Amino acid sequence: MAQPLNITLTRPDQGTSWGFRLQGGIDFSNELSVQMVNPGSIAELSGLRAGDGILMINNTNTDSLTHEQAKMEIIRSGNLINLLIQRGAVTIWKPQVTPLSELRPSELKPIISATGDEIVAVQKTSLAKEKPDEICTIGSSHNRSARPFGAGGGPPSPNSGPSVVHSQFNTPIGLYSAENLAKTYVDQTASVRDNVANMNVSGQTVGPSPVHPASAPAIANDRPSGFRSVTAPKTDFEAVQKQQQLIQSMHCGGCDMLVTGVFVKAGGKPFHPGCFKCVTCGVGLKQKGYFVIDEKLYCEIHARRHAQPPGPDMVAVPVYR
Template identity: 25%
Template structure:
């Protein structure tokens, strides 16, 4: 269900956008500045931007949406759709901002706005050049995903017995063990012979002696073997893959993906990001070196950064209100600082100095009338 929000101007509005036609993503709210006009209007991070001042955003690029917001004469009207209703169709949780600021002369205060830089196509990041890149992830989901692999050449296809060991309809749902992450290393547990006579998960015959228990089923020890090299898995670790079991060596050789950072095989949980696979401990912030886990990250100059370090290193704050200068906001550079255009005012009478001659005292701008004010 869509809802309408009207923000009383002038800016800054206090929110950031992500996506656009050029990113193959719907335009969504990527961040709300606490205490801002957007926050006071109960806008939510992740909400889809359906229309800006009555203009549908379906065909808008990121820059066109920014310019539309920037051109709002006074009030800004937005039509939004709740995140909970659109999270199934949004396929990417990465947020990318490109900020380029040019330094103006200090005699007057000209107004700038963010515009994306032009880059050589060969240097453009994959989330721009790859049409399917934005279709791989969803906000709120983990940054890991399961990838289906084909059997290695020469490896035997799973037998009907091995398939039934995992998905037999005759097995009650209550007896099934919880699914484990792909690549998880497991080990069978041995049990001595007893009055219990379980069925073997491989041959479906009654076991009348010692047996193994693995993956919620029982097995003859001599029949619990690697599907490729036939090595016994009775007393060694194994990995389940495509309804078959493999020794660690065969799984590593045929199925395990390679980490983009350390270039070793990944056994266990796999992180999928930037069209590559990583150990969860290898995909880390370029600044603090901490793993991202399931957290969002920002890209800058081809490197990933956590939210905290990205803001500290790359965001620009207004010297007047100390709020960030958001994408699409008009801003001014003067007195060695960056200001929202509405925050660059006389420190005494608060008249706006945008495009006007001004003076400064104690690092504060003053209009001509108060240029010689004593108490500033």
């Protein structure tokens, strides 16, 4: 590993870009490093390279800095930054780009877009890694072809025969071969086969054996023990009638429809909120008071008109309860 280097970046004013991009940080579980350096920028002229690990920013250790904290530390530096870097600490992978002049004629065919326009390729970009690792572990490489289970990782020896690559991957077809099925059947019927082999059937009577009186089931009330009488369920007409009365009592006093959800109860009858109104003028009676005359709702004005005084010399007066 190369020795750490001190690099100082200066610029004339804050309107000039440093010309490099950071990557990593403690929040990315990766060390802080330089991802890209613009050609001809202040960072390139100062000696900063892509892949340099940043150990310190202005005497501030970057081991515990997040990506955003590292950016703020650079912004607070103004026009002068002192960086302690580790040359080549991080490998920066880039896609392989082939210029138009190196493409084959078959690869220069125009591409028809969704709008019908023809697009001519100017370069070819490959995301494949140039040289695969000698030893591949999970997470250490990318874009690798799947290989069947049991296939060796190294090249075949010169004295070994041709290697056979199976097309099945972790297939259970071997569990259902004829040999396995026969072995499973023999193992499961072994106990039955042993019992039949040791059974002595000579002198045994064929047919149902007589039942000894002592072992006969007890009979009580002309019915064997262990049995009980089962009768058809009886309908509770009283409960059904009560349920019907309850359903009937939940019909709206205004529209005679079944009341569900929120309702208003007046005079012992439920009303829909929209039906709780005066039958004459249709004004809503909620929080205004109501009068029940002949099982109908009225406001105070129309209740005076429809109410009949008990005597000729009497006047109907509204009474709120």
